[in-house]
Amino acid sequence: MSSFDQPIDRRHSDSIKWSKYAGRDVLPLWVADMDFAAPSAVIETLHRRIEHGVFGYGGPWPSLTESVLTHLESEYDWRIEAEWIVWLPGLVSGLNIACRAVDGAVLTATPIYPPFLSAPHFSGRKLNRAELACTDDGWRFDQAALLAALTPDTDLFLLCHPHNPVGRCWSRDELLELAALAEANDLIVCSDEIHCGLILDADKRHIPFASLSPAAAKRSITLMAPSKTFNIPGLGCAFAVIPDASLRHRFEHAMHGIVPHVNVLGLAACEAAYRDSGDWHRELIAYLRANRDLVIATVNREKGAKMKSVEATYLAWIDVRQLGQAKPAAHFEAHGLGLSDGADFGAPGWLRLNFGCPRSTLEEALKRFSTACRAA
Numbered sequence: 001m002s003s004f005d006q007p008i009d010r011r012h013s014d015s016i017k018w019s020k021y022a023g024r025d026v027l028p029l030w031v032a033d034m035d036f037a038a039p040s041a042v043i044e045t046l047h048r049r050i051e052h053g054v055f056g057y058g059g060p061w062p063s064l065t066e067s068v069l070t071h072l073e074s075e076y077d078w079r080i081e082a083e084w085i086v087w088l089p090g091l092v093s094g095l096n097i098a099c100r101a102v103d104g105a106v107l108t109a110t111p112i113y114p115p116f117l118s119a120p121h122f123s124g125r126k127l128n129r130a131e132l133a134c135t136d137d138g139w140r141f142d143q144a145a146l147l148a149a150l151t152p153d154t155d156l157f158l159l160c161h162p163h164n165p166v167g168r169c170w171s172r173d174e175l176l177e178l179a180a181l182a183e184a185n186d187l188i189v190c191s192d193e194i195h196c197g198l199i200l201d202a203d204k205r206h207i208p209f210a211s212l213s214p215a216a217a218k219r220s221i222t223l224m225a226p227s228k229t230f231n232i233p234g235l236g237c238a239f240a241v242i243p244d245a246s247l248r249h250r251f252e253h254a255m256h257g258i259v260p261h262v263n264v265l266g267l268a269a270c271e272a273a274y275r276d277s278g279d280w281h282r283e284l285i286a287y288l289r290a291n292r293d294l295v296i297a298t299v300n301r302e303k304g305a306k307m308k309s310v311e312a313t314y315l316a317w318i319d320v321r322q323l324g325q326a327k328p329a330a331h332f333e334a335h336g337l338g339l340s341d342g343a344d345f346g347a348p349g350w351l352r353l354n355f356g357c358p359r360s361t362l363e364e365a366l367k368r369f370s371t372a373c374r375a376a
């Protein structure tokens, strides 16, 4: 038995995921956190930090920065300088700051994690959208659609890599095409790589957009965090990597007076996650892979539901348009399953299912999924 098999009761806790359906028999497989405890190295580090007893304003320290540099080099072959790092309390803040750090319009590809759609609006920037193509071989960027959506005033491309919700781990060739598009149209690329530690396919590797070439690095803002991979998003610790000094200063300028210091517990957890949690991470990936396989087999067996493979993330993106439900999320909720509504991602008729949970929870959820499909 894996330690990930052990259900942990999150009902009546501070969990947003579980409190949404408090008092109802609805399994919450929506918001993107996992129902697993953090790695023991993280928990022990937090205990030690709490024992210290003083929680004044804090900032990063040398061994923390070193853990980030070493992690990025060993995992992704990406060498960065310490001064390129800008610490943030979260990636959504980073997306909004990136929009405020540029003058012109913003381009992104849908379906997409909802804050990509709201950040330009909150920042007073126009949003141009291009749809991804769903091909027989899986999800792809549609270069023609991107070019059609690109207005002359576009300054920023918001890239989700790996992609939430379609689960693609973009390949070097695909990234090079995007880099060429950015170069030809003088775009900054803000690459949200929060899911980069969750590559499920053994033959795929995460390639940071900024690591493609010095030219790509120069126009890049990379957003990363240990939060998704090590299941510590509630600790609020993330960072941007911005190699170009002038772009970095624009980004920092847009943060002034709005973005607070990073929580000291989040910083401590980050170091323990990156430096001391490799075994936990390997076990997690094997566990998620098996969960993913179960989800794909079940979904694609149901008439009216279908999905492509999930190369990365613990999120399944499911097409239920054939079920003919006007409000599919409500229909599944009525059958005891709380999923994310595709409409929020720019794709009505689709649902997102979070399979970062113990197998027993997932099996029950999939039973409910099948019942809901057959009842439609």
Ligand SMILES: Cc1ncc(COP(=O)(O)O)c(C=O)c1O
Pocket: 032, 089, 090, 091, 092, 093, 113, 160, 164, 192, 194, 195, 225, 227, 233, 238
């Ligand atoms: C692509 C992506 N970016 C950002 C976030 C959230 O980041 P944070 O909680 O650090 O603001 C998520 C969470 O699901 C995500 O999937």
